[in-house]
Amino acid sequence: MTQPQTFSIASIPGDGIGGEVVAAGLRVLDTIAKQSEGTVEFEVTEYPWSSEYYLKNGRYIPEGGLEELEKHDAIYFGAVGSADVPDHTSLWGLRLAITQPFDQWANIRPVTFLPGVESPLRKADDTELDWIVVRENSEGEYAGMGGRNLSGRGPGNEVALQTSLHTEKGCERIIRFAFDIARTRDVKKVSSVTKSNAQQYGMVLWDEVFVRVAQDYPDVETESVLVDAMSAKFVLYPEQLSVVVASNLHADILSDLGSALAGSLGLAASANLNPERRFPSMFEPVHGSAPDIAGQGISNPIGAISSAALMLDQFGLTAEADRVRRAIENATRAGILPRDLGGESNTVEMTEAIVAQLEAIHAEDLAAV
Structure with a gap:
């Protein structure tokens, strides 16, 4: 048996x-x-x-x-x-x-987007919508690095530091993971999300790794989008999405938005x-x-x-x-x-x-x- x-x-x-x-x-x-x-x-x-x-x-x-x-x-x-x-x-x-x-x-x-579930998106009524948010889950904004100091100087003088951690290894492994998922989907596309215009160190590193990794996946379409623009895209052009990869915080927020749009x-x-x-x-x-x-x-x-x-x-x-x-x-x-x-x-x-x-x-x- x-x-x-x-x-x-x-x-x-x-x-x-x-x-x-x-x-x-x-x-x-x-x-x-x-x-x-x-x-x-x-x-x-x-x-x-x-x-x-x-x-x-x-x-x-x-x-x-x-x-x-x-x-x-x-x-x-x-x-x-x-x-x-x-x-x-x-x-x-x-x-x-x-x-x-x-x-x-x-x-x-x-x-x-499930059948029979009303979405606040009008496009969901006549457009097939389906995408995956891939979230870097080990570092980024949730690395837990930082601290609170100088409270001994009296009220109003305390300082809080919350440091985002972006390693080349961490960026590369999650970006490759997203590309591998994209290859399994009907629409082979990866959208990378950062805020690299304002966060000129960690997010620029992410952008550079994304460009490098993308060269290994010539069959997959790519785009790089700032997180505020991607928030709008979720609402206005969701049919353009397949796999969205982002840092810990950005993907956390965007995935909640996506679920709310699904109902x-x-x-x-x-x-x-x-x-x-x-x-x-x-x-x-x-x-x-x-x-x-x-x-x-x-x-x-x-x-x-x-x-x-x-x-x-x-x-x-x-x-x-x-x-x-x-x-x-x-x-x-x-x-x-x-x-x-x-x-x-x-x-x-x-x-x-x-x-x-x-x-x-x-x-x-x-x-x-």
């Missing part, structure tokens, strides 16, 4: 709606495992690291926590953020405390990748902990379920990942939508609608054999 492919997943629901949406994603993964008829299994270990855990223990990740995570094939993350803990403390205490030591330097955030931040999926696979990668929805709706059971699970599909891609289960994406599209096309998209479905109802579509797709595939 053939042994099943078994994938070990570390689940970190975190704060707010994180637990609700992670549960939705795991429900979908459980369905995928059942449909495999014993050829694929997911072993899930949950870690209770959250702001509540921090307030009780003085830290988000316990001693030896990273070593424990390193044993798994992937990390499935919900959200972090609480009114009881400053945002910079929670972000650096949990999410960045995983992505940085695990060198998850490539962050991908697809911008997907809601609740749709946004992301993957924090260590492409060399020296460490596990982490998959998470972009929407955050949403404390205003936490505990009400009305959160949008699509971003988390789409992130689970990205995890399946990382596992090499691309056919299964495509089925999950088709199931999401079929559900929204049928008019089944969560509250943030103007629908009436709560978290569980939306999840079950996607599971029902998964089962229908699986039945069709079996019938076609």
Whole structure:
């Protein structure tokens, strides 16, 4: 009897709606495992690291926590953020405390326009729109370099320095990663985003590396766009986009804009990748902990379920990942939508609608054999 492919997943629901949406994603993964008829299994270990855990223990990740995570094939993350803990403390205490030591330097955030979801963009009504934001995820504006000084001189005299770090190695590896993705797409184009007219050192280095790397990809169209102009392009000319690569901060902002244009931040999926696979990668929805709706059971699970599909891609289960994406599209096309998209479905109802579509797709595939 053939042994099943078994994938070990570390689940970190975190704060707010994180637990609700992670549960939705795991429900979908459980369905995928059942449909495999014993050829694929997911072993899930949950870690209770959250702001509540921090307030009780003085830290988000316990001693030896990273070593424990390193044993798994992937990390499935919900959200972090609480009114009881400053945002910079929670972000650096949990999410960045995983992505940085695990060198998850490539962050991908697809911008997907789903059928049946109304977009604020008029072009979305009659134009096929689909692009990916590739985010440098290890340095840039989130390198954590700097400090606060001179407070001893009295009120009004403190100085805060926040230094962006751009290395040639860091720029090159994320830019090459973006080009490699572009080669897999129908539209082979990479748009590089900087603010090099004002940031004349780090961003100019990025521009120079982009020009050099582009020479190795003569089959891929390129453009370099300032971040303010790219913000406008997202709205005015989104049909010109395929792969957008940018620094940590710029890509963070632009990807949120892209998701809002697609209909809601609740749709946004992301993957924090260590492409060399020296460490596990982490998959998470972009929407955050949403404390205003936490505990009400009305959160949008699509971003988390789409992130689970990205995890399946990382596992090499691309056919299964495509089925999950088709199931999401079929559900929204049928008019089944969560509250943030103007629908009436709560978290569980939306999840079950996607599971029902998964089962229908699986039945069709079996019938076609």
